[in-house]
Amino acid sequence: DAGITQSPRHKVTETGTPVTLRCHQTENHRYMYWYRQDPGHGLRLIHYSYGVKDTDKGEVSDGYSVSRSKTEDFLLTLESATSSQTSVYFCAISELAPPDTQYFGPGTRLTVL
Amino acid sequence: GEDVEQSLFLSVREGDSSVINCTYTDSSSTYLYWYKQEPGAGLQLLTYIFSNMDMKQDQRLTVLLNKKDKHLSLRIADTQTGDSAIYFCAEAPGDDKIIFGKGTRLHILP
Numbered sequence: 001d002a003g004i005t006q007s008p009r010h011k012v013t014e015t016g017t018p019v020t021l022r023c024h025q026t027e028n029h030r031y032m033y034w035y036r037q038d039p040g041h042g043l044r045l046i047h048y049s050y051g052v053k054d055t056d057k058g059e060v061s062d063g064y065s066v067s068r069s070k071t072e073d074f075l076l077t078l079e080s081a082t083s084s085q086t087s088v089y090f091c092a093i094s095e096l097a098p099p100d101t102q103y104f105g106p107g108t109r110l111t112v113l
Numbered sequence: 114g115e116d117v118e119q120s121l122f123l124s125v126r127e128g129d130s131s132v133i134n135c136t137y138t139d140s141s142s143t144y145l146y147w148y149k150q151e152p153g154a155g156l157q158l159l160t161y162i163f164s165n166m167d168m169k170q171d172q173r174l175t176v177l178l179n180k181k182d183k184h185l186s187l188r189i190a191d192t193q194t195g196d197s198a199i200y201f202c203a204e205a206p207g208d209d210k211i212i213f214g215k216g217t218r219l220h221i222l223p
Contacts (some may be wrong), residue, residue, distance in 0.1 A: 004155075040214065040215065042213050043201065043213040047206075048209075048210075050190050054221050056209075058210070098126050098205045098207075098209055098211045099207075102158075103158070104148075104157070106153075106154060107154070
């Protein structure tokens with residue numbers, strides 16, 4: 001299995017609070033991605049990174065920001081969490097740009113009350 | 114726009130073959146993928162097919178690609194209880210993204 005960890009694995013928070021999710025990889029892959037998975041929507045791309053300090057938006061980026069100061073870490077921040085951001089968040093990595101294979105982390109279940 | 118469609122549920126009896134179907138929209142996609150997600154876990158790449166291929170076989174898995182109809186299928190032979198999972202079809206349309214379908218939940222009947 002690709003060396004990808006996500007922390008925390010579960011989090012419950014209240015509306016309006018900031019939340020940061022961390023993705024850590026030990027594969028030295030250039031590309032990193034954040035997805036959210038929701039029933040009826042499948043997997044949707046939030047943001048991705050193609051190198052240190054290089055990031056771009058996905059299809060559902062509103063309300064989220066990201067940072068990548070080191071190759072191994074990709075942070076996803078919800079500046080002011082809302083109930084619509086309750087979801088399971090997955091990080092993925094790939095060595096090269098798509099269509100290179102993406103490897104997924106175990107996910108973080110976030111509940112916003 | 115880019116879209117990947119697949120049915121949401123499939124029930125199959127243990128020992129039978131499972132066939133999961135998918136349609137995609139972008140004819141320029143170079144790779145098409147099948148991912149498997151077991152309960153509580155992330156997605157795991159099962160197999161992929163390059164767009165210039167019609168078929169790919171890997172042990173119990175057979176992938177068929179019909180480019181004319183933009184149709185992809187995954188056949189699992191001799192379905193086992195361990196095959197119970199959500200299966201995602203995905204395409205790479207060539208703009209630094211992979212587009213995933215909503216997933217097909219495969220349920221195995223005893």
